[in-house]
Amino acid sequence: MAALTLWWMLHAWRTPETLAGTSFGAADGLCGLGFSLLVPARHEQQVLEHTVKRLLESSHTDYEILVIVGHDDPLTAAVAARMAEYAPGRVRVITDTHEVKNKPKALNTALPHCRGEVVGVFDAEDQVHPELLGHVDHAFRASGAAVVQGGVQLINFHSSWYSLRNCLEYFFWFRSRLHLHASQGFIPLGGNTVFVRTEVLRAAGGWDQNCLAEDCDLGVRLSSRGAKVVVAYDSSMVTREETPDTLLGLLKQRTRWNQGFLQVYRKKEWQRLPSLRQRLLARWTLTTPFLQAFSGVVIPIDLLLALTVKLPVSVALFSFVPAVPALATFAFEAVALHDFGLQYGLRVRPWHYVKLIAGGPLYQVVLAGAALRAVWREHRGDHGWELTRHVGAHLG
Amino acid sequence: MTALLGTASRAPITPPEIRPPLLKRPLRSLRRLGPDGWLALAVTAAVLAVQAWNITGFPTVSDDEGTYLAQAWAVQHHHGLAPYTYWYDHPPLGWMQLAVLSWLPGLLASPAHVFTAELRVAMLPVTAASALLLHLLARRLGLPRWSAALAVLLFGLSPLAVGLQRELFLDNFAVLWILAAFVLAASPRKHLWHHVAAGLCAGVAVLSKETVAVLLPAVVLLLWQHCDRTTRKFSLVGFGTALALVGLGYPLYAAIKGELIPGPGHVSLLGGLLFQLQRAGSGSVLTPGSGSRQVLDSWLYYDRVLIVGGLAVTPPLLCSRRLRAPALAVLLLAAVLLRPGAGYLPAMYVIQALPFLALALAGAAQHGVRLALHGLPRVGLRPVRWAVVALAAVLAAGWTVPRWYAGDRTALTARANAPYDAAARWIRANVPDPAHTRITVDDALWLDLVRDGFAPGTGVIWFYKVDLDPAVARTLPQGWRSLDYIVSTPALRQDPNDLPTVRAALAHSTVLASFGDSAADRIEVRRIAKDAQP
Secondary structure: HHHHHHHHHOOHOOOHHHHHHOOOOOOOOOOOOOOOEEEEOOHHHHHHHHHHHHOOOOOOOEEEEEEEEEEEOOOHHHHHHHHHHHOOHHHHHEEOOOOOHHHHHHHHHHHHHOOOOEEEOOOOOOOOOOOOOHHHHHHHHHHHHEEEEEEEEEEOOOOHHHHHHHHHHHHHHHEEEHHHHHHHHHOOOOOOOOEEHHHHHOOOOOOOOOOOOOHHHHHHHHOOOOOEEEEOOOOOOOOEOOOOOOHHHHHHHHHHHHHHHHHHHHHHHHHOOOOOOHHHHHHHHHHHHHHHHHHHHHHHHHHHHHOOOOOOHHHHHHHHOOOHHHHHEEEEEEEEHHHHHHHHHOOOOHHHHHHHHHHHHHHHHHHHHHHHHHHHHHOOOOOOOOOHHHHHHHHH | OOOEEEEOOOOOOOOOOOOOOOHHHHHHHHHHHHHHHHHHHHHHHHHHHHHHHHOOOOOOOOHHHEEEHHHHHHHHHOOOOOOOOOOOOOHHHHHHHHHHHHHHHHHHHHOOOOHHHHHHHHHHHHHHHHHHHHHHHHOOOOOOOHHHHHHHHHHHOOHHHHHHOOOOOHHHHHHHHHHHHHHHHHHOOOOOHHHHHHHHHHHHHHHHHHHHHHHHHHHHHHHHHOOOOOOOHHHHHHHHHHHHHHHHHHHHHHHHHHHHOOOOEOOOOHHHHHHHHOOOOOOOOOOOOOOHHHHHHHHHHHHHHHHHHHHHHHHHHHHOOOHHHHHHHHHHEEEEEEEOOOOOOHHHHHHHOOHHHHHHHHHHHHHHHHHHHHHOOOOOOEEEHHHHHHHHHHHHHHHHHHHHHHHHHHHOOOOHHHHHHHHHHHHHHHHHHHHHHOOEEHHHHHHHHHHOOOOOOOOOEEHHHHOOOOHHHOOOOOHHHHHHHEEOOHHHHOHHHHHHHHHHHHHHHEHHHHEEOOOOEEEEEEEEEEOOOO
16 A cells, blocks of 8 residues: 555656646737636734735736625625725625535535626635736647646745645645646645636536535546546746644644545545546555554554564565665655655755654554544544634634 | 646547557557667577576685575574674675565476585676676766777676676675766766666665775765755655665664674674674785785786776776766775785675676777867777777787686686585485485575575584584584584685584594595585594
């Protein structure tokens, strides 16, 4: 399992051509498509203005911004209204009146109002590059794709031991693994910096309002309908984000993702993927968190057995085989951290490598804990959103 | 920059594939072989033909061959890594591969020859694979076809190579794997997993014979040269990680057995390593008459072309970017040979240098031809240029062919193992109750007697274990009187001073049968006179 994961996470660096192929092509400066950019915002009055202003700096000429606010969130709604006045015609406000709110409901509310040929999704705290739309536009036209997934990167690797690993996880995922998924024709899409042709999105019925990983679900549904997806990563144009600010926040976020993956798995939409290879990849990807949880439980038992039970030498030697890909993973993570530092102009110090390696097993424990918690919540039928600490209370 | 990666959307509907009949497939793949493949196969076949002919007759079976074969036998028969206590003299991967390869020829071996010589057939696939890899490496280094083929012929037909590559030596396995590492490091696709595989192969090479580790810097240089700037970091780390993880298997094995560091009552990896490092040196090759010099002279006796020619062309080849890695390989091996206070120099050390010497010569030949044909643009006379090339080729052939012809003729006709063959046959026919007889022999004969029914380990005993292995000595309560027979061979007579029991057994025994003409080669089957006075 570790070997397969390693194989995939290093996908982009397999050959120089693969690595070059993961980037955006040079944009041609034409604005061929119209964009409707959806920005669902909830109790995010502090960051929303900055995000919208940044979006307004876009070099593209044909786009509109739809800020989606809740009817019970006057502070955010006030900021949104101010932005609509600031850029009339560019920014519109959509009010979501659902009693219980979540992100897919907000997005679905805005979908009928979209005028552009392409719908793009951003989070309210995203830092979006002004050139992004132009490149995405070009990507759509050059490839004839139905979906373009742009890169998202957590940046604050120095904040805590787990943020370091969290950043690297994103690095491997968007820099490398997603490209493999795109080339295989099965892709769990990310939650933002994702662009879908409006007609394709409407034909697919928008987002699943009951799924905790609506982005992944949308990717699976579009994949199984044969939609062409391209992924493009460029360190200068990724959408920059921050890790959850506490370990508990991370645990909750992971629980939600895992539960969402489990829901997508149980919807069996992936079984409609055309090839066996795609179905195997889908099954593997959607269940990985739970295999991880399983190994999290088994490894300590293994270690205990290895240290206490007397085994024949050959068996004992064989029992170390799983350690090989694990150790190799550490080595590749260290190189990736170096690469990450170079690409984003961040100073990676020797201490960070130590933190990376030492934090590895601990991080696995957190991930395994989140997976187990997800299974537990799903088993109890607890589908409530645990977005972040301050919104969770409202939604419960 | 290529644009974007796209998904393979829904697979287009295609008519069901009409599968070609199975028989046609090999033909198709043969056709796909191309001129490169055919040429590689042809020169490899030539090498194999020369190496296979009379493989049991020449050279004389050596003690080392017998040792490795017996250890392979122990692995095959689940006796552990060696028939006696495995003491970490070499990493075991070499004879584990021999155990795999000797299985089939072992079943087919005839009793006409000593078993060790019969099993040399197992080395032919190793030589074949090495030759093919060398051809591929030469091509990947940018040599033209004729030059790559020349490298394989130099590598496989030198009388030195014919003799050494036939023998059951760990170095031959190490060469195979290190060549694979070179080939993978020069992957034209610059594929990360090829580079990881190169690390794996280099690790297997080192665990086949530890001395090949000297060549690792050359592999790394080649890898560096053939990596793309954007993915180099990942490739180098992949290579190093794979190499380290394979290599760590060895100390891990020792640690699991509690034999990592020396301690009372057990052997250890560190102890074995220290023994190899502190082994009595055989002097400097620069000192006339030293052991190392004798080894060097024996190499030069069999072939000067590869060694002198290869070494001579190596320094200028360092200036050629493409051939810098193999040139560095030659220099590294030479540097170890010439290092001050040179340690022990085994006779088979040169095996590791053969492919790189051959590559250096072939590369130099290619450079020379190019210089003659295309150098000096103002001298435009084509016939003169070709005449220069032809003259050089004739001179080189004139220097090489007669010597090689004589050397290879010996390899194809000599019956150097006749005394061993006869001794093995004689013991089989004349020792009445092998299961209850104790006989001490050299390692080359050991497996024959095991096959004849002597008890492995304590019934038929490696002669030096009689004195050096406490576990064996315990089974000989009356010293030399506990033995029934001793077979005196050149290897056994070589250094009896450290082996008092063996010396006493020789002194208190009478010759039953003697084989071989010269005193130096003679093999004597001797019965111990148990009632003799000490």
